[in-house]
Amino acid sequence: MANHKSAAKKAAHDAEARLRNRANRSAMKSAVKKFLAVVASGNKAEATTLLPGTLGVVDKACRKGVLHKNAANRAKSRLTLKVNALA
Incomplete structure (x- = not known):
């Protein structure tokens, strides 16, 4: 528990940020999983249309x-390579 008023405020602010970050991360992971499922099915046309959104x-x-930034670029590169590898 916080001993100072400012520490309590920071804890509350951090809790809100944690929820916001978790929601953003979850949305990203869901989009990537949906995209990877399409890639696994081998449907290049659908994968190509989903790629820009993902x-x-x-x-x-x-x-x-x-x-x-580097993690995002690495993820985008790997997703693009998966589409390009489809025959």
Whole structure:
């Protein structure tokens, strides 16, 4: 428990930020899982249409501070490689 008023305020603020970050991370992971399921099915046309939206969600998570810039770029690169590997 916080001993100072400012520490209590910070704890409350951090709790809100944690929920916001968790929601952003969950949305990103859900979009990536949906995309990977399409890639696993081998449907290149659908994967190609889903790719820009999925990359946008990853970029948004990066902008919000959920992901580091390099981690986001690495994830986007790997997703793009998966689409390009489809025959």
